[in-house]
Amino acid sequence: MAPNSLFAILLRSPWWISWSVAGLIALVCGALLPSHIAPYAAVGALPIFGVGCLAAWRQWRAPSSARVQAVLGQAAEMPWRSFADALERAWQAEGYAVRRLTGLQADFHLEKAGQTALVSARRWKAATHGIEPLRDLQAAARAQDVPASTYIAMQGTVSDNARGYAREHGITLMEGEALAALLLKAPRTATAR
Numbered sequence: 001m002a003p004n005s006l007f008a009i010l011l012r013s014p015w016w017i018s019w020s021v022a023g024l025i026a027l028v029c030g031a032l033l034p035s036h037i038a039p040y041a042a043v044g045a046l047p048i049f050g051v052g053c054l055a056a057w058r059q060w061r062a063p064s065s066a067r068v069q070a071v072l073g074q075a076a077e078m079p080w081r082s083f084a085d086a087l088e089r090a091w092q093a094e095g096y097a098v099r100r101l102t103g104l105q106a107d108f109h110l111e112k113a114g115q116t117a118l119v120s121a122r123r124w125k126a127a128t129h130g131i132e133p134l135r136d137l138q139a140a141a142r143a144q145d146v147p148a149s150t151y152i153a154m155q156g157t158v159s160d161n162a163r164g165y166a167r168e169h170g171i172t173l174m175e176g177e178a179l180a181a182l183l184l185k186a187p188r189t190a191t192a193r
Contacts, residue, residue: 022049091108094185097110120134
């Protein structure tokens, strides 16, 4: 789905907006069309109503902002090994085969249903995230012929140049709510706090 299509925009919006648009379409059909045709035309609003249902389901399942901040705060206190373990458990819970890498350019190799990706997460606590680690990740992805890559940035800011570079090269930036949602999927271990 195109990121700026009507359905994509409605999916990112509060659920009630989709339902309001669907209701408005049904009202306009009822007001402007003959009474024997209006119900059939109003059926065209059902896909928009369905998008509203999907948006409501996603929003209901999304963690609260307080929960997101708590998870990110806990992750900020973790040493690298604990953070990497939590990421690995979360991806495994999503069905990925996870392999840790020892190079400095990428930290994880993910595979699921024949799709592979490299992830760079070691600099998750950096104050500023610039282009260099993204270039390193892109070079590693090219060298290993891996089509997708993700850069994790929990703290600090990602520079505008780095965001542009990520967009240009198809690198996914995982930060904030997306990172917290991933970490919440990690099953607790006996040693986890």
